[in-house]
Each structure stands twice: as C-alpha cells, then as structure tokens.
Amino acid sequence: MILLINQEKELEKLIDKAKFSEMGVWERTHMEEWIAKHPEILGEELLTITTEYADYDKTSKRLDILAIDREGKLVIIELKRDTAEKFVDLQAIHYAAFFSTHTFEDVVDIRAEFTNKSQEEADIEIREFITNDEFQDLDDQPRIILVANEFKEETLAAVLWLRDVGVDITCVKFEAYEVDEKIVVTPNIIVPLPEAKQFMIYREKKSKQSSEKRSTEDYHLRTVPDDIKDLYAKISQNVLNLDNKIRVKPKKWYIAFVSSVSNANFIYAEIYQKDIKIVLNLKKGELNDPECIAEDVSEKGHRGNGDYRITISPDHDLNYFMTLIKQAYEKYS
Structure with a gap:
C-alpha cells in the first residue's frame, strides 16, 4: 500500500x-x-x-x-x-x-x-x-x-x-x-x-x-590454457633476448615491455584464451611488414600506444612476428 x-x-x-x-x-x-x-x-x-x-x-x-x-x-x-x-x-x-x-x-x-x-x-x-x-x-x-x-x-x-x-x-x-x-x-x-x-x-x-596480485605475469596467465602460457613464455623469452635489460611491466589490462634505453613501452601484450594480441608502439607508416599480417588500429580504440597490432596463436611461427616486434624495440633503444 x-x-x-x-x-x-x-x-x-x-x-x-x-x-x-x-x-x-x-x-x-x-x-x-x-x-x-x-x-x-x-x-x-x-x-x-x-x-x-x-x-x-x-x-x-x-x-x-x-x-x-x-x-x-x-x-x-x-x-x-x-x-x-x-x-x-x-x-x-x-x-x-x-x-x-x-x-x-x-x-x-x-x-x-x-x-x-x-x-x-x-x-x-x-x-x-x-x-x-x-x-x-x-x-x-x-x-x-x-x-x-x-x-x-x-x-x-x-x-x-x-x-x-x-x-x-x-x-x-x-x-x-x-x-x-x-x-x-x-x-x-x-x-x-x-x-x-x-x-x-x-x-x-x-x-x-x-x-592474488594483479600486477604480475602469473595473474594475467592464471586462467588461460597451457598452450597460451607456453606461447607467452616463448614470446617473452624472445623479446628479452633482444636486450637483457628490458623490463617487463604488468598492468591492469596488458603486460608492457619497457626499453632500458628510453624507458618507453615498446609493446603491449594482451593475453586471451585462444591467442595473444600485441600492440606495437609504432606510428602508421613506420612498420615494415611485407607479409601484411599486422592490423592497422590507428582509427580503432585499443589498449596501449601504437597504430599496429599483431595476433599470435600457438600454431604460428614466431620468427616473422619477432621481426615486427624488433622494429618497435629498435625505435625506442
């Protein structure tokens, strides 16, 4: 009433x-x-x-x-x-x-x-x-x-x-x-x-x-399948091999890799159930990608800085992807 x-x-x-x-x-x-x-x-x-x-x-x-x-x-x-x-x-x-x-x-x-x-x-x-x-x-x-x-x-x-x-x-x-x-x-x-x-x-x-602590790599990996965890481990090791002073900086939505020279984030990795998406901190036109596998996200909303994003699955060969990641690393090193 x-x-x-x-x-x-x-x-x-x-x-x-x-x-x-x-x-x-x-x-x-x-x-x-x-x-x-x-x-x-x-x-x-x-x-x-x-x-x-x-x-x-x-x-x-x-x-x-x-x-x-x-x-x-x-x-x-x-x-x-x-x-x-x-x-x-x-x-x-x-x-x-x-x-x-x-x-x-x-x-x-x-x-x-x-x-x-x-x-x-x-x-x-x-x-x-x-x-x-x-x-x-x-x-x-x-x-x-x-x-x-x-x-x-x-x-x-x-x-x-x-x-x-x-x-x-x-x-x-x-x-x-x-x-x-x-x-x-x-x-x-x-x-x-x-x-x-x-x-x-x-x-x-x-x-x-x-x-749990959010700012750790383990936290980002805690719910994904083993093949994605293995994929991240391989990507991370390959990136750190570029320079043993590169820092890994997990944040709320992504894991950033930081140049020891410029202290800038050169890639941003987002971990999903089926793949890993990496934003390259390069402006449009700065990436040499003859196989055209990088996605242009310059006009799309996305996490991290950069106009290119690559998507890596467990069945992909990392060699070519590393040539693209290396370009972002070299820009800030």
Missing part, C-alpha cells in the same frame, strides 16, 4: 498494490525493456550484455537479460511479471550453469551482436565499465537476480538455502500501483538485505586482494 498525499499534506487516498497482469504489463514487452535500458533500477550498476538470449543446445528457452556488474561477474536476470513460482530459481541456475563456461571473449561477441558494434568497441565498453582492478577474465560462478511482482515462500526458502551454499542470488520485488491511469513501480531488494550484500562484497573483495 502507498499513501497519496495532496499539496495541503492531507491524505488523499490509499492505493493498494496490483498485479502486472491486471495492468497489461508483460515480461518481454515491458519489464525486460525497462531493466535492459536502466538496469540500475535493480539496485546496482550493471551493463546489459544482451536480452532474449536463445543460443542454447537442444532447447528453445530464452534468458531474459544477461548483464555484467562492476566487479566483472556475469549476472543472470530472470523476470516474472506476477509471482515467482517454485521452479524459477532452478531455471535461472540452468542459465548460470550454461554461462559459467563462457570466456570474456564470448561475452564481447554477444555484446557486439546485441549493440550492432564491432568486437573492439564492445571489448572496450565492457572493460571500461568494470571497475575491479583485479579483473582479468570471467570466473565460473555467474550471479543470479530474480525479479518478480511477488515471491512464494518456498521460492524464498530455496533462495536463502542457495545463498548459504555459496550461490550469489538476489531477489528484487517489483511492487506495482496504479495512480491516475499511470503505473508506479517500486523495486525493493528483499534477499539479501542491502547491508548484508555490501558486507559480503567487501569480504569477497578483501579475500581476493589478499590471495
């Missing part, structure tokens, strides 16, 4: 809450659009990755909204316009299990398709949204947010149990009221209480900070 107060501060009327179905509100047409455009109404800052995702194997089910939070965790958002029935949490868990195997690159591809932008633009949008300095890649534990007009007692009991066993699941109640032919919606987090949520985020973040 809400109280409608007039300008004279008098109680004008009492308005009882109503069901979305009685107001002609639908999950996909209305609720999904509200939240996808303004996910902050769920009580936190989120970036929408996609809606109505249906690229599952052997099923026609659709995830309502996929988002990512400031910590760099995927968020599964499941909507029910009236009452969240007892199986809504299980449905959300199915979606979370599916996305638990997705890499950051997979999510970039999904966001790019959803927004009709390039992969490069989507990558930068997501990385700039994430404020967690320790983020490198997605973990295998997506969060879940259930949104409904009402929650059954057994659903809340299941949610509380899931939280006890380590599943990050939240319930947001959308209470609806009809006021002068308009709909007023008040979103409220009912599980967990906001104070408890902040405490858990702090505790989790503190634990991560004590166990």
